[in-house]
Amino acid sequence: AVVSTQSGHYGRGFKCAELKEFQIxxxxxxxxNEKTPIYKMRIFAPDExxxxxxxxxxxxxxxxxxxxxxxxxxxxxxxxxxPTKIKNFGIWVRYDSRSGSHNMYREYRDVMTTGAVTQCYRxxxxxxxxxAHSIQIMxxxxxxxxxxxxxxxxxxxxxxxxxxxxxxxxxxNKKSIFVAERPSTMQ
Amino acid sequence: IQSNLSRAIFCKMLxxxxxxxxxxxYIRIGDHTGKICTVVDLVDQKHLLVDGPTSGVPRCVxxxxxxxxxxxKIDIPRGCKSKKVRSELTKEDINxxxxxxxxxxxxxxxxxxxxxxxxxRFKLRVSKTTLNRK
Numbered sequence: 294a295v296v297s298t299q300s301g302h303y304g305r306g307f308k309c310a311e312l313k314e315f316q317i318x319x320x321x322x323x324x325x326n327e328k329t330p331i332y333k334m335r336i337f338a339p340d341e342x343x344x345x346x347x348x349x350x351x352x353x354x355x356x357x358x359x360x361x362x363x364x365x366x367x368x369x370x371x372x373x374x375x376p377t378k379i380k381n382f383g384i385w386v387r388y389d390s391r392s393g394s395h396n397m398y399r400e401y402r403d404v405m406t407t408g409a410v411t412q413c414y415r416x417x418x419x420x421x422x423x424x425a426h427s428i429q430i431m432x433x434x435x436x437x438x439x440x441x442x443x444x445x446x447x448x449x450x451x452x453x454x455x456x457x458x459x460x461x462x463x464x465x466n467k468k469s470i471f472v473a474e475r476p477s478t479m480q
Numbered sequence: 481i482q483s484n485l486s487r488a489i490f491c492k493m494l495x496x497x498x499x500x501x502x503x504x505x506y507i508r509i510g511d512h513t514g515k516i517c518t519v520v521d522l523v524d525q526k527h528l529l530v531d532g533p534t535s536g537v538p539r540c541v542x543x544x545x546x547x548x549x550x551x552x553k554i555d556i557p558r559g560c561k562s563k564k565v566r567s568e569l570t571k572e573d574i575n576x577x578x579x580x581x582x583x584x585x586x587x588x589x590x591x592x593x594x595x596x597x598x599x600x601r602f603k604l605r606v607s608k609t610t611l612n613r614k
Contacts, residue, residue: 377539379521379529379559402524404541445524452558454522457495463508463545480497480549 312337312411314371315344321358331366332356337410337430341368351429373405381446382409383436388417389427396431400443406433497549504552504574505530506583509545512537514587516550516578518569521559529559533566534575552577 315338320331332352338344345368349360379402386397399416403409410433417423438450458480469476497503503519505528517532523541530547531539539562554568569575578584596604 377529379523404523404529449522449524453500455498455500457498458544458549459495 312339312407312414313344314407314410315341316367316369316371317344317348317365318367319348319352319358319363319365321356321363330356332358335371335433337407337433341370344368373407376405379404380409381436381438381441382406383432383434383441384409384413384430385432386413386417387429387431388421388423390421390423398442400436400441400446402446402449406435409433497551499528499544499549500553501558502554502556502568504550504554504578505547506550506578506587507537507542507546508548510542514591516574517542517547518554518556518565518574520556520565531562531565533562534569548583550578550581550583552581 315336316333317336318331318333321329323329334348334351336344336347336351338347345365348365349358349363352358352363353360382401382403384399384401386399388395388397399413401409401412401416403412410430413430414425414428417428418425438447441447441450460478461480462478499519499522501519501521505517505519507513507515507517512532515532515535515537517530517535517537519528520531520539521529523529526544528542528544528547529539530537530542552572552574554565554572554574556565556568
């Protein structure tokens with residue numbers, strides 16, 4: 294695959310573009326020909342290069358393997374099984390704030406797993422000023438509607454959901470910036 | 481109690497177009513500009529899962545501001561399949577009903593105005609001034 298020049302690498306972390314899901318399988322190399330354990334990870338990254346980098350970052354933290362002493366056996370992009378079905382995603386996150394490290398459980402409603410994880414990164418940046426490099430996605434799972442804990446997600450679980458668009462302001466044409474009469478905002 | 485009731489009735493009449501399952505929408509911005517689609521489900525407050533089998537719109541997620549609501553609505557269950565949406569749309573003949581709406585006519589007018597050309601615009605201006613002079 295051609296490495297995308299758009300996803301720039303800024304210092305330590307990775308720039309969070311529209312994410313893709315990768316399944317990466319790797320193992321430490323053995324000096325003698327004995328069997329070594331094989332590790333599989335689910336990585337959310339903008340491209341393959343960053344995905345491999347994150348794989349080694351996590352594996353190094355969890356096991357005594359380094360990129361120098363290991364090899365990647367398989368890297369495959371995982372595509373969404375049902376891209377037209379709306380799902381509720383529970384995401385378990387670990388992030389570094391300015392004064393310490395915290396765990397979080399966050400919920401998002403989206404059509405794709407990668408969409409939900411991307412939402413999570415954007416949300417963390419907005420609400421907690423957490424940059425992508427300080428966020429670790431621990432677990433992503435589809436959650437049944439009855440098991441959802443967040444009210445912003447639960448409010449969409451109404452089968453007869455319906456709402457108007459009061460006072461709808463759409464992007465106005467620059468030509469009509471001054472008008473004789475107040476424009477109508479009824480949708 | 482009386483004032484609340486009257487207020488409730490007033491509110492019911494005030495908003496006639498709702499974002500709901502089955503609402504027919506006109507796509508203003510994006511890949512499928514100019515086509516109509518039906519709301520099949522709601523992702524969140526700003527995103528809709530939309531399908532337009534009779535108008536060439538694949539099942540996809542659109543933002544609310546990409547879309548304009550119409551008065552037309554069909555009766556479909558939430559998240560139903562494209563086949564069901566297609567059968568309901570053809571049963572209600574939504575394509576024909578949409579062409580009769582003012583939104584469709586205005587969109588047609590805009591399209592034909594863009595194709596006028598310089599001479600066409602001159603003719604338009606002349607006809608407008610003669611009409612206004614009468």
